[in-house]
Amino acid sequence: MQHCQHHQQCQQEAITVAEKYCATHNLRFTPLRRRVLELIWTSHEPVKAYDILDAISDTDTSSKPPTVYRTLDFLQQYGLVHKLNSQNAYIGCAHPNKHQQCYFLICTACSEVSECCYQSIDTLIQKVAKKNNFTQQHTVLEIQGLCESCQNEKA
Amino acid sequence: MQHCQHHQQCQQEAITVAEKYCATHNLRFTPLRRRVLELIWTSHEPVKAYDILDAISDTDTSSKPPTVYRTLDFLQQYGLVHKLNSQNAYIGCAHPNKHQQCYFLICTACSEVSECCYQSIDTLIQKVAKKNNFTQQHTVLEIQGLCESCQNEKA
DNA sequence: TACGTTATGTTATACTATAACATAACGTAT
DNA sequence: ATACGTTATGTTATAGTATAACATAACGTA
Ligand SMILES: [Zn+2]
Ligand SMILES: [Zn+2]
Ligand SMILES: [Zn+2]
Ligand SMILES: [Zn+2]
Secondary structure, three states: OOOOOOHHHHHHHHHHHHHHHHHHOOOOOOHHHHHHHHHHOOOOOOEOHHHHHHHHHOOOOOOOHHHHHHHHHHHHHOOOEEEEOOOOEEEEOOOOOOOOOOEEEEEOOOOOEEEOOOHHHHHHHHHHHHHOOOEEEEEEEEEEEEOHHHHHHHO | OOOOOOHHHHHHHHHHHHHHHHHHOOOOOOHHHHHHHHHHOOOOOOEOHHHHHHHHHOOOOOOOHHHHHHHHHHHHHOOOEEEEOOOOEEEEOOOOOOOOOOEEEEEOOOOOEEEOOOHHHHHHHHHHHHHOOOEEEEEEEEEEEEOHHHHHHHO
16 A cells, blocks of 8 residues: 655655765765665665565675575665664655664554654654663664554455 | 573563463463473573474474474463564564563673563554554564663673 | 363474675776 | 676575364363
């Protein structure tokens, strides 16, 4: 199920952003990395590593699991992709390294994922950490539920 | 590394709580379920499914992966155990079903995990969900960083 | 005791991810 | 242009996580 009405644009913009990000930071945006990122941006649904492998195997028979996982590692390292731990799946990020942490809304009906990165969440988590004398390094926040479209479809 | 100074008590209390919870709710707290819960409460570190399997295999040669995963499913279903998605590991819960969601602080140095379940987090997440017209069902919040003891040890 | 339900045993397999070592492509300095 | 160090990719093997499907056993009740 695809709710986004202008998704080709989402995808293209994401690739352009990645291209520029890599150029600026002296990183190699190789054909493989581009291909994987395009695949991940096929929709707003998270993508499984082995589905990526299947897809790229169509044109590149030398692809093996490490091919995919290394590429995902690269993309994650620079915030172009995030892993959704509750799904063992990967989702593109539209604003690489704009802020430290990304938070997600995950629809259990259509599988679409959107980011919900608010300063208020960062602030509260900092506060909770401080209260527990805990030094925060990285935070996973994945809110599962029903997106607007899927609620309406139920009605 | 074990920072808790009174942990045998933590473990015993957790088992007692589970015992009572099951009695009250007409659930069978079988020897297997008790054993697995005890193993999980060996420390405040999350435990891997296959480590549980190894442990129970010592005394019960018929144990196989489904033995463990089914038991974990049961314990999770009633809030006696939570899965930490970022670690593929399982941690005991001291207050089964006291509230809907549990949130965690995970020390990347000593691996100890503590819960940080605050109403203020629930409230903010509700607010974020509402803002996005999203109906929340279940939320994963795992804050990774350094616990107090481990920060001090670095100094 | 018979019977339905829940729990566990058993075998097989699916899914997710990394280790370790080899080759190729790239960037830069001579 | 060539040599060389670095980064990326190829390749083989294996480790780690989880579930499907069906069989038997234990439990609770009529
Ligand atoms: Zn889109
Ligand atoms: Zn949806
Ligand atoms: Zn303790
Ligand atoms: Zn610690």
